Amino acid sequence: MFPLRFRTLILASAVALCATVNQAQAQKPDAAKGAARPDAAKAAASDTLERGRYIVEDLAQCWRCHSPVDQRGVRDRMNWLHGGQVGMRPTVPVGEWAIVAPRLAGSPPGTDVQFIHLMMTGVSRRGRFLRQPMPQFRMKQDDAEAVLAYLKSLGGK
Ligand code: HEC
Numbered sequence: 001m002f003p004l005r006f007r008t009l010i011l012a013s014a015v016a017l018c019a020t021v022n023q024a025q026a027q028k029p030d031a032a033k034g035a036a037r038p039d040a041a042k043a044a045a046s047d048t049l050e051r052g053r054y055i056v057e058d059l060a061q062c063w064r065c066h067s068p069v070d071q072r073g074v075r076d077r078m079n080w081l082h083g084g085q086v087g088m089r090p091t092v093p094v095g096e097w098a099i100v101a102p103r104l105a106g107s108p109p110g111t112d113v114q115f116i117h118l119m120m121t122g123v124s125r126r127g128r129f130l131r132q133p134m135p136q137f138r139m140k141q142d143d144a145e146a147v148l149a150y151l152k153s154l155g156g157k
Helices: 002-059 112-121 140-154
Strands: none
Touching: 002 140, 112 140
16 A cells, blocks of 8 residues: 555646746746847837838849949949949930939938838929939838838938
């Protein structure tokens, strides 16, 4: 009898111990989540900036018109997106053509709402399309916001 009862006791203790360990493990993810929240916000902000950088630098290449050209005829890295001569002319008549593109780095022209509207519709703050060669973008709102966030991150120098 005794050994059997003893064994039952050991089994019961083992079960209780397992339950305690399980509980402790179940609580862990919550604690980890709490600690990770500020990092998650930071990661989301840096995702937005990276998306904006990708659109401005790689996809739409705003710098091809909005950066000045240096003495070698190369877009000037020191004054990146500070505005400049577009440096191209149409070979056929295309209507109105702008020869200067404004500065975008730091604080692009217009309010945030006007900028996002321009990126989403091609319609400028003056209620009409801009002159060529400014492309008429049709970005999604998320992309337009990411572009604005990235341009602002370039500072007002
Ligand atoms: C092919 C050349 C070219 C490219 C590429 C280009 N732009 Fe422009 N952009 C221009 C020109 C030229 C103007 C001036 C148009 C005018 O004065 O009518 C302009 C004007 C603007 C303005 C001023 C709007 C206003 O209300 O005054 C903004 C903002 C702008 N561009 C943003 C961008 C962004 C952001 C990108 C990239 C996503 C970009 N542009 C790509 C040529 C370009």
